[in-house]
Amino acid sequence: MSQVDVRPAFSLRFLRSELRLIAVRRRNQAGLAALAAVPIVLAIAMKVAAPGTGERRGGGPDFFAQILGNGFFVALAALGAELTLFLPIAIAMLAGDAVAGEANQGTLRYLLTVPVGRVRLLAVKYAGIVAGAFLAPLVVAGTGIIAGLILFGGGDVTTLSGTQIGFGEALLRLLGVCLYLGLCLAALGAVGLFLSTLTEQPMGATIALAMLSVASAVLGQVPQLDWLHPYLLTQHWTDFGEFLRDPVSLGALRPGVLVALSYMVVFLSAAWARFAGKDITS
Amino acid sequence: MTDLAVASQGLTKRFGSQVAVDAVDLVVPRGAVYGFLGPNGSGKTTTIRMLLGLISPTAGRHELLGRGMPDRAAEALPRVGALVEGPGFHPYLSGADNLRRIDACDRTAEARTSAARTAAALDRVGLSAAAGKRYRTYSLGMKQRLAIAAALLVPRDLLILDEPTNGLDPQGTREVRTLVGALAAEGATVLLSTHLLAEVEQVCTHVGVMHRGKLVAQEQLGKLREDATPQAVVLTDQPQAAADVLRKLGLTEVTGSAAEVTGKIGAVAPEKVVAALVHDGVPVRGFSLQAPSLEDVFVQLTGQGFDVSG
Numbered sequence: 001m002s003q004v005d006v007r008p009a010f011s012l013r014f015l016r017s018e019l020r021l022i023a024v025r026r027r028n029q030a031g032l033a034a035l036a037a038v039p040i041v042l043a044i045a046m047k048v049a050a051p052g053t054g055e056r057r058g059g060g061p062d063f064f065a066q067i068l069g070n071g072f073f074v075a076l077a078a079l080g081a082e083l084t085l086f087l088p089i090a091i092a093m094l095a096g097d098a099v100a101g102e103a104n105q106g107t108l109r110y111l112l113t114v115p116v117g118r119v120r121l122l123a124v125k126y127a128g129i130v131a132g133a134f135l136a137p138l139v140v141a142g143t144g145i146i147a148g149l150i151l152f153g154g155g156d157v158t159t160l161s162g163t164q165i166g167f168g169e170a171l172l173r174l175l176g177v178c179l180y181l182g183l184c185l186a187a188l189g190a191v192g193l194f195l196s197t198l199t200e201q202p203m204g205a206t207i208a209l210a211m212l213s214v215a216s217a218v219l220g221q222v223p224q225l226d227w228l229h230p231y232l233l234t235q236h237w238t239d240f241g242e243f244l245r246d247p248v249s250l251g252a253l254r255p256g257v258l259v260a261l262s263y264m265v266v267f268l269s270a271a272w273a274r275f276a277g278k279d280i281t282s
Numbered sequence: 283m284t285d286l287a288v289a290s291q292g293l294t295k296r297f298g299s300q301v302a303v304d305a306v307d308l309v310v311p312r313g314a315v316y317g318f319l320g321p322n323g324s325g326k327t328t329t330i331r332m333l334l335g336l337i338s339p340t341a342g343r344h345e346l347l348g349r350g351m352p353d354r355a356a357e358a359l360p361r362v363g364a365l366v367e368g369p370g371f372h373p374y375l376s377g378a379d380n381l382r383r384i385d386a387c388d389r390t391a392e393a394r395t396s397a398a399r400t401a402a403a404l405d406r407v408g409l410s411a412a413a414g415k416r417y418r419t420y421s422l423g424m425k426q427r428l429a430i431a432a433a434l435l436v437p438r439d440l441l442i443l444d445e446p447t448n449g450l451d452p453q454g455t456r457e458v459r460t461l462v463g464a465l466a467a468e469g470a471t472v473l474l475s476t477h478l479l480a481e482v483e484q485v486c487t488h489v490g491v492m493h494r495g496k497l498v499a500q501e502q503l504g505k506l507r508e509d510a511t512p513q514a515v516v517l518t519d520q521p522q523a524a525a526d527v528l529r530k531l532g533l534t535e536v537t538g539s540a541a542e543v544t545g546k547i548g549a550v551a552p553e554k555v556v557a558a559l560v561h562d563g564v565p566v567r568g569f570s571l572q573a574p575s576l577e578d579v580f581v582q583l584t585g586q587g588f589d590v591s592g
């Protein structure tokens with residue numbers, strides 16, 4: 001009587017539906033617009049402000065000073081500025097929605113009774129977060145380049161090593177920066193997915209992840225804790241500046257990549273361990 | 283193996299020290315419309331969550347459509363439509379988009395026919411006109427209807443509906459009743475948790491009654507009522523005297539109004555009751571034996587108290 005035909009093990013319908021769900025949500029659209037607004041505001045502010053005010057303290061290479069000379073640096077400066085809070089918050093929003101949000105709306109129980117296997121559910125949810133993690137830096141960089149070109153013009157770019165590279169190559173390197181930051185944010189997203197399986201309150205997961213990210217950055221500034229620094233998720237995020245050296249030293253990027261991959265393995269496993277047998281009482 | 287749509291043995295769920303579901307042995311034959319009754323907090327939803335694999339039982343095991351759960355959930359659940367503890371949808375998507383989302387997650391559902399099936403499901407619950415509205419703007423009953431539509435997106439062998447008529451208007455309630463009848467006629471089994479006993483009397487073939495986590499009765503509907511002690515109803519203009527006679531004969535729970543006295547007849551022979559009434563000079567205008575209503579049976583099984591079991 002009941003002929004169950006389980007169709008292809010691999011189908012993109014669920015993933016597409018997930019990406020669409022993320023994309024049509026107004027809050028996410030507004031968040032992306034806010035991320036994109038930062039480089040525009042920054043470029044205008046630099047244009048308006050008097051030259052020679054490039055003083056800035058703390059982490060990462062300083063790209064602000066070079067903006068006036070080449071619009072290319074608007075993208076890098078904006079990425080650096082958004083890396084401590086704005087980008088992590090964006091990922092935290094997505095992660096909060098991923099599992100806790102579905103639980104909160106009561107949609108989780110209906111997904112599971114469809115049935116969507118729990119591993120498959122986590123995989124698709126994480127894929128959605130990863131998509132956001134890579135899209136966000138690209139959007140910031142994209143608007144940064146456009147705003148920079150309009151206000152300051154382009155031309156050959158001076159690398160951190162003092163050499164000159166063409167604008168086209170500089171764009172390629174910017175793409176590398178975005179991919180590197182995408183990976184870093186995807187690792188943060190893995191932590192977020194885990195947090196999202198712990199609660200039915202999406203805001204709780206979001207705030208927890210944003211706080212974790214900020215706390216990690218703060219700990220990274222404390223010299224007495226330098227034994228801890230290599231293990232901090234955020235420690236190597238500012239290494240993206242390495243893409244602006246000549247030649248690009250992939251070795252310098254390795255610690256950041258390794259930390260990101262390690263966080264992914266650990267926290268995706270934790271998310272699976274937590275979620276696979278969890279009672280869904282929402 | 284069996285011809286049962288749902289079968290459980292010793293299904294138990296503990297929340298901390300509380301036993302929410304206590305060794306429940308459900309037997310739902312294929313083709314049945316099974317009314318799953320019980321006071322608030324008696325463990326119906328918890329049982330349903332276990333059946334669907336949303337929570338894991340503390341003890342016991344069960345099968346859906348002959349497939350052991352949760353191991354063979356991937357085979358069983360595509361044939362099971364479920365409504366658990368009210369609707370749950372994305373507020374910023376339209377009703378139709380919400381259904382499409384659920385359908386997209388279903389590996390066994392054909393993408394090609396998705397649009398047609400979505401439209402048909404919406405039509406079946408009378409939501410076609412509101413299909414494009416955002417879910418957040420739906421009324422309580424519209425939300426409930428959408429949840430029923432989601433359970434009907436693909437053909438089902440078993441429907442597990444937890445209070446499907448909650449929040450529905452009288453027409454909606456009636457339509458759900460018709461719908462359940464139609465689904466049963468198509469050969470589906472329906473497990474229906476509800477508080478509307480009148481609905482149960484009209485559509486259900488079987489009844490299971492939960493009380494404080496235990497399944498205290500499980501029968502065919504007719505049999506359940508037969509088994510319960512019938513009531514003697516005496517029509518008279520001297521209710522006080524009639525009541526005295528009934529009590530003397532050993533009838534229990536004797537109650538009277540202006541023109542009528544009723545009592546549980548138990549093992550007393552009906553003809554003896556009439557003879558005794560006549561003998562004592564009580565004018566009898568009418569005498570009948572009534573099978574108790576489902577409500578009487580329900581109260582008999584689960585007690586009078588209004589307090590929830592918790």
Ligand SMILES: Nc1ncnc2c1ncn2[C@@H]1O[C@H](COP(=O)(O)OP(=O)(O)OP(=O)(O)O)[C@@H](O)[C@H]1O
Pocket residue numbers: 281297300302320321322323324325326327328329591592
């Ligand atoms: N997640 C949980 N944690 C602790 N206790 C729970 C949980 N879920 C349910 N319970 C308890 O289990 C008991 C049964 O609840 P359940 O929701 O199954 O009742 P129900 O029969 O569906 O009631 P209703 O008719 O009101 O829907 C209740 O006492 C409830 O408090």
Ligand SMILES: [Mg+2]
Pocket residue numbers: 326327328367444
């Ligand atoms: Mg309930």
